[in-house]
Amino acid sequence: MNDMTAVDKTVETQRTKIAAQNVNVYYGDSHAIKDVNVEIEDKTVTAFIGPSGCGKSTFLRCLNRMNDTIDICRVTGDILLEGEDIYAKSVDPVQLRAQVGMVFQKPNPFPKSIYDNVAYGPRIHGMAKSKSDLDDIVEKSLRRGAIWDEVKDRLHAPGTGLSGGQQQRLCIARAVATEPEVLLMDEPCSALDPIATAQVEELIDELRENYSVVIVTHSMQQAARVSQKTAFFHLGNLVEFGPTGQIFTNPEDPRTESYITGRIG
Amino acid sequence: MTDASMDNPTPARSRSLSQTDPNTRRRNAAERRFRAYGMAAILVGLFFLTVLFVSIVRSGLPAFTRTVVTVDFTLTQEQMDAAESELFKTKAYSNLFIASLQEQLQQRGMTVEFDEAAIERLLGKVGGTLRAHYQANPDELSQPVAFELAASSRVDGYFKGRVQRETLQDSRFLQLSDLDLVDALEEAGIIKQAFSWAFITGADSGVDNPGGAGIGASVVGSFFMMLVVLVLSLPIGVAASIYLEEFAPQNRFTDLIEVNISNLAAVPSIVFGILGLAVFIQFMHLPQSAPLVGGLVLSLMTLPTIIISTRASLKAVPPSIRDAALGVGASKMQAVFHHVLPLAAPGILTGTIIGLAQALGETAPLLLIGMVGFVARGYPEGFVEGFTEPNSAMPAQIYTWAARADVSFYEKAWGGIIILLAFLLTMNIIAIILRRRFERRW
Numbered sequence: 001m002n003d004m005t006a007v008d009k010t011v012e013t014q015r016t017k018i019a020a021q022n023v024n025v026y027y028g029d030s031h032a033i034k035d036v037n038v039e040i041e042d043k044t045v046t047a048f049i050g051p052s053g054c055g056k057s058t059f060l061r062c063l064n065r066m067n068d069t070i071d072i073c074r075v076t077g078d079i080l081l082e083g084e085d086i087y088a089k090s091v092d093p094v095q096l097r098a099q100v101g102m103v104f105q106k107p108n109p110f111p112k113s114i115y116d117n118v119a120y121g122p123r124i125h126g127m128a129k130s131k132s133d134l135d136d137i138v139e140k141s142l143r144r145g146a147i148w149d150e151v152k153d154r155l156h157a158p159g160t161g162l163s164g165g166q167q168q169r170l171c172i173a174r175a176v177a178t179e180p181e182v183l184l185m186d187e188p189c190s191a192l193d194p195i196a197t198a199q200v201e202e203l204i205d206e207l208r209e210n211y212s213v214v215i216v217t218h219s220m221q222q223a224a225r226v227s228q229k230t231a232f233f234h235l236g237n238l239v240e241f242g243p244t245g246q247i248f249t250n251p252e253d254p255r256t257e258s259y260i261t262g263r264i265g
Numbered sequence: 266m267t268d269a270s271m272d273n274p275t276p277a278r279s280r281s282l283s284q285t286d287p288n289t290r291r292r293n294a295a296e297r298r299f300r301a302y303g304m305a306a307i308l309v310g311l312f313f314l315t316v317l318f319v320s321i322v323r324s325g326l327p328a329f330t331r332t333v334v335t336v337d338f339t340l341t342q343e344q345m346d347a348a349e350s351e352l353f354k355t356k357a358y359s360n361l362f363i364a365s366l367q368e369q370l371q372q373r374g375m376t377v378e379f380d381e382a383a384i385e386r387l388l389g390k391v392g393g394t395l396r397a398h399y400q401a402n403p404d405e406l407s408q409p410v411a412f413e414l415a416a417s418s419r420v421d422g423y424f425k426g427r428v429q430r431e432t433l434q435d436s437r438f439l440q441l442s443d444l445d446l447v448d449a450l451e452e453a454g455i456i457k458q459a460f461s462w463a464f465i466t467g468a469d470s471g472v473d474n475p476g477g478a479g480i481g482a483s484v485v486g487s488f489f490m491m492l493v494v495l496v497l498s499l500p501i502g503v504a505a506s507i508y509l510e511e512f513a514p515q516n517r518f519t520d521l522i523e524v525n526i527s528n529l530a531a532v533p534s535i536v537f538g539i540l541g542l543a544v545f546i547q548f549m550h551l552p553q554s555a556p557l558v559g560g561l562v563l564s565l566m567t568l569p570t571i572i573i574s575t576r577a578s579l580k581a582v583p584p585s586i587r588d589a590a591l592g593v594g595a596s597k598m599q600a601v602f603h604h605v606l607p608l609a610a611p612g613i614l615t616g617t618i619i620g621l622a623q624a625l626g627e628t629a630p631l632l633l634i635g636m637v638g639f640v641a642r643g644y645p646e647g648f649v650e651g652f653t654e655p656n657s658a659m660p661a662q663i664y665t666w667a668a669r670a671d672v673s674f675y676e677k678a679w680g681g682i683i684i685l686l687a688f689l690l691t692m693n694i695i696a697i698i699l700r701r702r703f704e705r706r707w
Contacts, residue, residue: 064592066588066591068590069587069591069597071514071515094594094595094596097591097592097593097594098593098594101592101593102588102592103592104585104588104589104592106585108583108586108588108589109589110586110589110590110604111586113609120590120603121593121595124593124594124595125488125597125605134486151393153692161380171589174589174593175592175593176595178593204345243690
């Protein structure tokens with residue numbers, strides 16, 4: 001749990017996957033996100049940290065328009081995925097969410113079999129032409145979710161019967177099954193024990209090879225361990241964004257320093 | 266205690282744990298009292314349930330038996346021709362029947378004096394029954410035919426203890442001397458009580474013939490109504506709930522709709538009855554007394570129940586399931602139909618069956634649309650014709666019987682209640698089984 005490991009991280013600069021420009025989010029009258037500008041890179045783990053209620057989850061949910069399901073939520077500004085505005089009128093959020101997958105705080109497998117959990121996304125998007133195609137996708141996704149070896153003999157057992165950590169990795173496998181470009185993770189380890197957390201973190205590091213991963217976390221140690229870039233949110237503002245090593249060792253903003261040294265938050 | 270603590274360096278407690286302080290004693294006593302109240306309340310409830318159940322069964326069971334006279338009777342062609350040539354033809358048949366009955370009694374060594382009037386008081390117009398039978402089945406002439414004739418309701422009451430020798434006053438319905446004949450017939454094994462299928466399968470009879478009244482026609486009427494209710498209120502109710510719960514925006518208008526649905530569930534059923542009368546019968550000119558109209562009215566009543574229970578079960582599905590579906594790129598509708606609805610299905614089914622059971626027992630609206638006091642013509646073909654023919658329903662039929670003057674109808678009303686309760690119990694058991702079967706945990 002040594003934060004200083006972050007210093008050693010080499011950060012290669014990748015091309016920009018998601019660019020947020022002057023994003024503001026309002027819940028009714030309250031101003032939840034204030035003028036956020038951030039560039040999320042491909043094949044990089046970006047961590048959002050900050051005290052509770054600072055808007056990091058809200059901002060994460062803007063990236064795949066999950067906030068659309070909340071009536072009173074209003075988003076202004078531009079969020080560009082590969083240069084395309086995801087809030088443009090012509091964009092269908094359903095299509096967007098297939099490309100920007102999401103893993104939630106609490107493991108939420110469908111009360112169906114492990115196989116059906118993973119196969120659901122590919123099925124509704126018509127990604128498999130035949131049963132064997134679908135079998136391949138399920139196997140590949142479960143392997144990417146680092147859970148294949150544990151469940152390959154009981155693919156038709158209910159997904160809800162797995163342990164918490166296994167369920168969360170199943171949810172990650174389900175998210176990658178639709179071949180997304182970006183994976184959003186909203187505190188994916190907060191309901192898990194330390195061993196399961198370690199497994200999921202290891203998995204996140206592997207996922208970086210193929211995806212741009214954005215993770216919201218309460219744990220600064222976790223951010224330091226898994227991310228290359230870190231964004232610190234405070235009261236709806238993006239206070240500081242930069243390479244993880246720099247944020248944790250040499251923050252520019254006094255608020256960031258206070259937070260990571262434990263004085264606020 | 267305090268002495269010991271003086272030498273003890275650790276801070277002493279004022280009291281030992283084995284001594285309960287007054288505050289704890291009071292709290293424990295209060296808890297015991299509360300449990301006793303609860304037990305008492307349950308026992309009182311059980312007592313009344315038992316009383317209710319026993320009294321229903323005791324009063325209702327006699328409705329399932331009836332008193333019948335079984336007589337072997339043979340009619341020859343000559344006798345028939347002779348009877349047909351007389352002026353009062355049925356009287357001739359009647360006399361033949363009496364002769365045959367007397368002969369059978371004499372064979373058993375009994376002599377009882379009785380005349381045609383006595384037979385009519387006991388069995389109704391036998392002559393007409395016989396004549397009709399032989400005219401319909403001429404091939405049964407000259408061979409013994411076992412006639413099973415229902416005894417009059419007074420005689421039936423004599424067997425069931427409703428009519429007693431000591432208190433009987435001679436009337437045109439029954440005379441004291443008739444009871445001697447009944448006793449003799451019973452001794453001869455000619456008159457006895459038998460299980461009455463006619464009560465379960467039959468239709469209502471006129472006010473002067475309680476013995477012939479059955480609940481079958483109204484069971485069919487209720488069944489047709491339940492079909493209408495199910496076909497209308499389940500899809501409409503579930504669709505409305507899904508829209509309101511999952512798709513509708515939260516605004517004043519939907520709030521208003523929600524309040525109105527809750528209020529509709531509490532509207533007295535008679536209001537729906539008069540609405541049905543005004544809209545379906547007077548305005549739309551649908552047939553009166555028909556199960557179709559009854560079903561429409563009951564659908565109006567059942568819809569709020571189904572909508573409320575469906576919305577409750579949709580709400581009970583954890584939002585994480587919706588998030589999960591939306592997160593992998595399902596559309597709103599796919600999320601609802603693939604994931605939320607299957608999980609809510611047990612609750613929806615239970616709500617629907619309970620709504621149907623409620624509709625099955627509803628009487629007031631049926632009184633207003635005329636589904637009451639219906640006597641089937643041309644039974645048994647008369648009543649099964651469908652949704653638009655006049656019919657009755659079980660609770661309305663029970664109400665009709667209970668309101669009639671003859672005490673034998675009272676017994677029928679109780680019997681009807683047993684059948685109605687059997688149906689309700691079956692529906693509730695089905696609801697429980699379905700819920701157990703489809704319940705899934707997450």
